[in-house]
Amino acid sequence: MSSSRSSSRSSNLPSLRGLAALDALARHKRQGAAAEALGISRSALSHRIADLEAELGARLVTRSGRVSMLTDEGTALLAAMGDAIGRIEAAVAPLQRRLRQIRLSTVNTLAANWLLPRLPRFQRAHPDMEIAVLTTQRVVDLDGEDVDCAIRNGMGDWPGTEARLLFRETLVPAAAPGLALGRPSAWPVIRARARFHDWPLWWQQAGQKGDAPSGGMVVENRAQALEAALAGAGVVLTDARYLDTHLAAGRLRVLGPVIALDTGFHFVRSRAPRNPRNVEALARWLEEEGRSAPQAGWPPGASD
Missing domain, CATH: 3.40.190.10 (Periplasmic binding protein-like II)
Structure with missing residues (x-):
């Protein structure tokens, strides 16, 4: 019975995204500035506020020319919330950053002489991702440690992992x-x-x-x-x-x-990584880099 009451309370809570949109609009007055502060479009901002008004059954915003003003109901709602939005955003930010981050483990020699000179190209193509390179001589536990993926040297037959050959x-x-x-x-x-x-x-x-x-x-x-x-x-x-x-x-x-x-160098990940989309993007990019031929100064046949 208590579970039912808890579910009912949760379903009646207003949208956090809508509340954040209302808070941004109250601070910036103009929809364009509020949308930019949230990193969304003006249309998305309007939709979020409209959905919030529909949820609560109250008009929260009115417009006067290009300036958006909160109604008495909107002002009362934000006043009652106090700094709740800021505290929630502060609590969620580390989690969001961790999900954007990819923690990659490898040995120091490969990191310094092959991986790190190439990573700036990946980050220019994926500016929303953050790569943390961790160097160690030991084989890390991809399921038990705070590591998302690794580049390992061997035959690619590590149990419980998915391995892709980068280069021999x-x-x-x-x-x-x-x-x-x-x-x-x-x-x-x-x-x-x-x-x-x-x-x-x-x-x-x-x-x-x-x-x-x-x-x-x-x-x-x-x-x-x-x-x-x-x-x-x-x-x-x-x-x-x-x-x-x-x-x-x-x-x-x-x-x-x-x-x-x-033997070869393989990109290795657990079968259920924490941030699969980002890890997959890195894996495909590294595979492409691994297929690229060596640079200037090599004797004939060195890239075979």
Whole structure:
């Protein structure tokens, strides 16, 4: 019985959008200014107020030339409400912003060298969306953490997720232009702890003779390896797409062939994301970016 009374009370509450339109009109006097403040058209403003008047069965607004004035009933209604509209808007604003925001998790190397240089184009095309890029080495829980989607490296077979291939992973050696180098077997290589297998793999598939170099510098991850190469510390083995901006700027040069791996970088989302329309827009855009060819400075066949 109490549930029925609660439902009845809710159905008798006036439209919040109508009340906000009435409040804006009271503050700005003119329909055009009130509509602009709410981010809607003048027609939409008029419809919202008309619907509110129909709900309440009272005339709330009258016009005198181009100026809209509240009737006694409209003035009394807003006076009784006090600052309720402002408090409701303040309470709803964080939720609206969170629904506009996309929280994307990925590793630092991909974020810095592939994703972030491209994101301004997406935001110019979707100014109403906000992208928050979170970098971590671990695999985030898309259902249990405050993350909407991720770019992960692997085969794309993560349980409970939807994965779309952006591009296949590749390996290519590169070094700063001024670095003195001899034969490949004598290269001062830079190795990341988590990717020790990369150099023997590239060495074999690139047709190099003997064993892959094993000396040189050891760093924690690929982001540090790339930074070390940019500083002239040695030869880095990294994904070809990480080098686009560095090659174009002359900071690095390619030293050998690009080989493709079975793994790839995937856009990953839960099967029921919080803001599916925005996440889908980002997914399609990233797929298109992943299909684009590498930029200037690549040897023949590097984009295959």
